[in-house]
Amino acid sequence: MRAAGLEHGGRLGAARRRFPGAPEPFLDLSTGINPVPWPLPPLPPDSVTRLPEPDQEAALLRAAASAYGVADPAMVAAAPGTQILIQLIPRLFPQQALAVLGPTYAEHAACWRAAGTAVREVAHPDELFGAPAALLCNPNNPDGRRHDPAALRRLADRMAERGGLLVVDEAFADLEPEPLSAAGYLPHPALLILRSFGKSYGLAGLRLGFALAAPDRAAAIRAALGPWAVSGPAIAAGRAALSDAAWRAAAAARLARDAARLDAALGAAGLAVRGGTLLFRLAEGAAAAWHDSLGRAGILTRPFAAQPRWLRFGLPGDAAGWKRLEVALRI
Numbered sequence: 001m002r003a004a005g006l007e008h009g010g011r012l013g014a015a016r017r018r019f020p021g022a023p024e025p026f027l028d029l030s031t032g033i034n035p036v037p038w039p040l041p042p043l044p045p046d047s048v049t050r051l052p053e054p055d056q057e058a059a060l061l062r063a064a065a066s067a068y069g070v071a072d073p074a075m076v077a078a079a080p081g082t083q084i085l086i087q088l089i090p091r092l093f094p095q096q097a098l099a100v101l102g103p104t105y106a107e108h109a110a111c112w113r114a115a116g117t118a119v120r121e122v123a124h125p126d127e128l129f130g131a132p133a134a135l136l137c138n139p140n141n142p143d144g145r146r147h148d149p150a151a152l153r154r155l156a157d158r159m160a161e162r163g164g165l166l167v168v169d170e171a172f173a174d175l176e177p178e179p180l181s182a183a184g185y186l187p188h189p190a191l192l193i194l195r196s197f198g199k200s201y202g203l204a205g206l207r208l209g210f211a212l213a214a215p216d217r218a219a220a221i222r223a224a225l226g227p228w229a230v231s232g233p234a235i236a237a238g239r240a241a242l243s244d245a246a247w248r249a250a251a252a253a254r255l256a257r258d259a260a261r262l263d264a265a266l267g268a269a270g271l272a273v274r275g276g277t278l279l280f281r282l283a284e285g286a287a288a289a290w291h292d293s294l295g296r297a298g299i300l301t302r303p304f305a306a307q308p309r310w311l312r313f314g315l316p317g318d319a320a321g322w323k324r325l326e327v328a329l330r331i
Contacts, residue, residue, distance in 0.1 A: 009302045009312075015295060022298040027321050028314070030302040032141065032172060032280040034251065035317025037202025038241045047232035060235045063242040064210050067174075068195055069183045075212055077221035078230045078238075082171060082196045082209030083107065085221070089192065090115035092224050093165055093217070099131035103306065105141045105169065128155055133164040138180050139172050142282045142304070142312045144275035152182040152191075160190035168193045172277040174200035175252040187214035199279060200248075201241045208234040252278060258315045261322070266313065269329040280314050287311035297328040 009030030016026070061073040070076055079085050090112045100109050102121040109119045112135070120131070125147060128134040134155060138147045156166045170193055173180045183193055193212040198204030208230060211221050222229075230238075241247070255278035262281050263273045271283035271290065280302075283290075287310055291303045302312035316322045 009300075009314075012300065015300045019295040019298070022296055024298065027299045027316065027324055029316065029325070030300045030312070031204075031314055032277070032312075033199050033204050033314065034175075034202035034255070034279060035315055035321070036251065036254065038237075038244065038247055038251075040203065040237055041240070043233050043236050047236045050232065051228050052230065052232045052235050056232075056235050056239075057230065060230070060239045060242075063239045064195070067242040067245075067248075068193075068210070068212060069181060070186055070212050072187075072215070074215040075186050075218050077211040077213070077218045077225070078235075079209050079211065079221070079225055080230055080234070081198070081207040082169075082194050084225075085194055085209055085211050086169075087111045087114075088221070088224060089167065089211070090117060092220060093192070095133040095165055097131065098133045098135060098165075099128050101125060101128060101134070101136035101140070103143075103304075104137050105171075108135055108137075108167075108169065125151070125155075129158050131164075132162050133159060133166070135167040135169070137169040137171065138182075139176060139277050141169075141172060142276070142280070142302070142310065144172075144277045144280075144282065146176075146178070146180060149180065149182045149184070153185045153188075156182070156185065156188050156191040160188070164190060165192060166190050170194060171196035171199055172279055175248065175255055175278050177252065177256070177278075183212050186212060189214060192217060197238055197241070200251075203237060203241070206234045206237055207231070208238045255279065255315065262313060262315055265326050265329050271311070274310070276312075280312050283311050283313060284309050285311075294325075294328050297324070299325060299328055 012026050061076045064076050065073040086107050095117050097118040098112050100121050112119050159166045168182055170181055195210045197208040259278050266273055266283045271285040274282045274284045276282045287303055290311055291301050294301055304310045316325055
């Protein structure tokens with residue numbers, strides 16, 4: 001059975017109930033979503049009034065292939081968000097056993113277990129080589145641990161020898177400065193990569209995500225999702241945003257400056273920065289006390305029940321947000 005009640009960020013209703021006297025609006029730093037979204041233009045009216053045309057989806061797949069460094073759009077499947085892929089893949093490509101490099105995004109292990117797979121969490125990448133199938137996040141959520149793509153190729157080769165699968169979740173790889181993606185190794189018989197659109201582009205509500213895999217696997221995912229899986233607005237926005245390399249470069253530069261600013265503010269508050277990505281930072285210290293103190297100030301952060309000294313912070317998106325956070329951290 002899938003674990004019930006997994007914790008996620010972004011639940012402002014629950015935050016308001018827990019901190020009823022907090023000032024509004026809440027500053028939500030509990031997610032790893034870009035706080036300065038890609039500038040969404042007016043969408044074509046027919047993106048809402050008509051079903052998407054096959055050539056429109058094909059154009060989206062071409063834009064994704066180019067943005068993610070995939071040689072052929074036939075190796076791309078688009079979905080209404082990455083979460084549905086996390087739930088679908090264990091059923092579509094079943095494995096008897098799977099090793100997950102943790103601690104990481106809990107939905108992965110939960111969804112594989114719900115599909116009947118024996119899941120084992122391991123702490124070191126070398127432990128994945130002995131498993132029949134493996135899963136990791138690169139960079140990892142929540143600590144930002146990174147993995148060399150060449151090492152991932154070797155791991156994928158080991159999985160292929162056993163007829164297994166290597167799933168690499170690259171949800172936070174888009175804006176990172178170093179090359180992290182293993183997409184250049186596709187087509188590979190054992191490699192399946194997940195990419196999230198909404199986090200990097202700040203448009204999570206559009207619900208758009210991608211699986212990158214050898215053509216036969218990608219085709220199987222597209223077939224399982226069925227026709228019109230991705231909405232017209234998501235296709236239109238995704239195609240345009242994925243083609244905007246200049247915006248991605250500018251966003252990465254801004255986020256690098258902001259991440260350094262957040263690190264300094266957390267350090268001054270007595271919190272040790274354990275890691276992160278350009279979209280979030282993981283701090284260690286008196287996490288429960290800070291979560292409550294910031295919550296009372298109307299600032300939502302992301303605690304972890306299994307790691308009670310960890311607290312994850314997203315980045316403010318404007319001057320007012322930065323002022324609220326920096327003042328609250330000096331309390």
